[in-house]
Amino acid sequence: MAERTLRGMKIGANSMETEEGVDFAPRIEAVYDCPDGRVLVIPFAAEADVPPVWEAPGGGEALLRDATRPEPKPTKPQRTHWDMLLERRTIGELEVLLDERLALLRSGQLRRSA
Numbered sequence: 001m002a003e004r005t006l007r008g009m010k011i012g013a014n015s016m017e018t019e020e021g022v023d024f025a026p027r028i029e030a031v032y033d034c035p036d037g038r039v040l041v042i043p044f045a046a047e048a049d050v051p052p053v054w055e056a057p058g059g060g061e062a063l064l065r066d067a068t069r070p071e072p073k074p075t076k077p078q079r080t081h082w083d084m085l086l087e088r089r090t091i092g093e094l095e096v097l098l099d100e101r102l103a104l105l106r107s108g109q110l111r112r113s114a
Contacts (some may be wrong), residue, residue: 030054032062 026046033039034056044050052070056062063069084092104110 031065033065034062035060038062049114 026047027043028050029084030042030044031039032042032054038056040054040056040062042043042054051062052064052067054062054064058110
């Protein structure tokens with residue numbers, strides 16, 4: 001078995017192929033300016049649509065150099081559990097339901113969960 005082992009390189013870590021004769025896809029470099037003064041250079045395929053805003057490492061949004069910041073998309077306000085409950089029941093129905101459950105709890109028919 002020792003005669004068949006590979007020596008001298010890690011399997012799967014390095015490729016034995018060279019880059020001779022390989023035509024790489026055309027690339028462009030987009031330059032983004034971070035709010036903290038850093039500059040990001042991101043390579044894109046030449047035919048790709050370059051986004052005007054890029055999420056900067058460490059937080060924040062970097063803006064494409066010589067671009068204007070796009071209008072923020074309108075977002076829905078976050079719905080809470082209370083909002084979803086009010087979509088299904090009215091306040092009057094909830095008060096009746098609460099009174100029924102409190103009566104059951106006080107009579108001992110329901111046990112409090114710990």
